[in-house]
Amino acid sequence: LVMTQSPATLSVSPGERAIVSCRASHSVSSTLAWYQQKPGQAPRLLIYGTSTRATGIPARFSGSGSGTEFTLTISSLQSEDFGLYYCQQYNNWPPMYTFGQGTKLEVK
Amino acid sequence: QLQLQESGPGLVKPSETLSLICTVSGGSISSGSSYWGWIRQPPGKGLEWIGSLSYSGNTYYNPSLKSRVTISVDTSKNQFSLNLTSVTAADTAVYSCARGRLECSTICESWFDPWGQGTLVIVSS
Numbered sequence: 689l690v691m692t693q694s695p696a697t698l699s700v701s702p703g704e705r706a707i708v709s710c711r712a713s714h715s716v717s718s719t720l721a722w723y724q725q726k727p728g729q730a731p732r733l734l735i736y737g738t739s740t741r742a743t744g745i746p747a748r749f750s751g752s753g754s755g756t757e758f759t760l761t762i763s764s765l766q767s768e769d770f771g772l773y774y775c776q777q778y779n780n781w782p783p784m785y786t787f788g789q790g791t792k793l794e795v796k
Numbered sequence: 797q798l799q800l801q802e803s804g805p806g807l808v809k810p811s812e813t814l815s816l817i818c819t820v821s822g823g824s825i826s827s828g829s830s831y832w833g834w835i836r837q838p839p840g841k842g843l844e845w846i847g848s849l850s851y852s853g854n855t856y857y858n859p860s861l862k863s864r865v866t867i868s869v870d871t872s873k874n875q876f877s878l879n880l881t882s883v884t885a886a887d888t889a890v891y892s893c894a895r896g897r898l899e900c901s902t903i904c905e906s907w908f909d910p911w912g913q914g915t916l917v918i919v920s921s
Contacts, residue, residue: 721907730892731843733909737899742909774843780904783856785833785845 689713691777693788699796706762708791710775712755718778720758722751725790726771734773735760762793770795798823800893800912807918808887814880814917818893825874827851831896833908834867834878836889844889848896849876883919890914 690713700706710720719738723731733742735751738758748763762769775788804816818832825832833848847857849867857865866879880887892915894908 718903719905723908730911730913731908732911733907736897736907736909737905776843776907778904778906780900780906782859783848783906784858785835785848785906785908787843787845789842 689716689777689779689784689786691775691786691788693773693775693791695791696789697792697794699794700765701796702765702767704765704796706765706769706793708760708773708775708793710753710758710760710788712758712777715755716777716779718780720751720753721776721778722749722760723774723776724769724771725774731774765793767795769793798895798910800895800910802891802893802912802915804915804917806916807920808883809921810884810919811882814878814883814887814891814919816878816891816893816915816917818876818878818912820874820876820895825851825869825876826871829897831898831906832867832869832876833894833896834891835894835908835911836887836891837914838886838889841889846878846880846891885919888917888919890916 692711694709722735725731739751750761773791777786799821801819808814831848834846847867864881869876894911898906
């Protein structure tokens, strides 16, 4: 299984909407998680179960999708939202986690 | 608040064994709902799952690393560890430990939260 994120780099102005896509190489029965990572910091869980926000994550972050196509949407970008974003899929048997290669969200 | 902290040598020689420890605080490593995982990130590259340890002691490894990886737990110290044998320069990476959550209903889904800060391990002579 390969998880392909697009775009690799996304340039967005503060206040605008950002959409990051994650495509699976074949249909997956499980759900997706999304993480945000800033330089020198550990990844932070944003979304699990494809669309459930983790504790403390603002409502401007939302996730959707199924099968092979998944999306992370940030409705109105704030300055603190810029960084790297990764999707992650889980296969139950054999247990295996696969991450996307990452999307860099930068200030336009 | 659950916290994880990695520790271990920052420099390992080629062909030797990389050994790291993850210390868990703010909660018990024996929690029935938690898995404990290791993930690495080579410089400038993406994330790679190394393996996980279940609360019952079962281990699961990335097939690409399985022959070289061992993850074990020390419940008395609330720690779990990673051993990676026969390392090469390709194993240079930031190694992070994380708590895995697994929920199964009609499907099983799993994710990592929280993560440790990560520790850079360089493989070089």
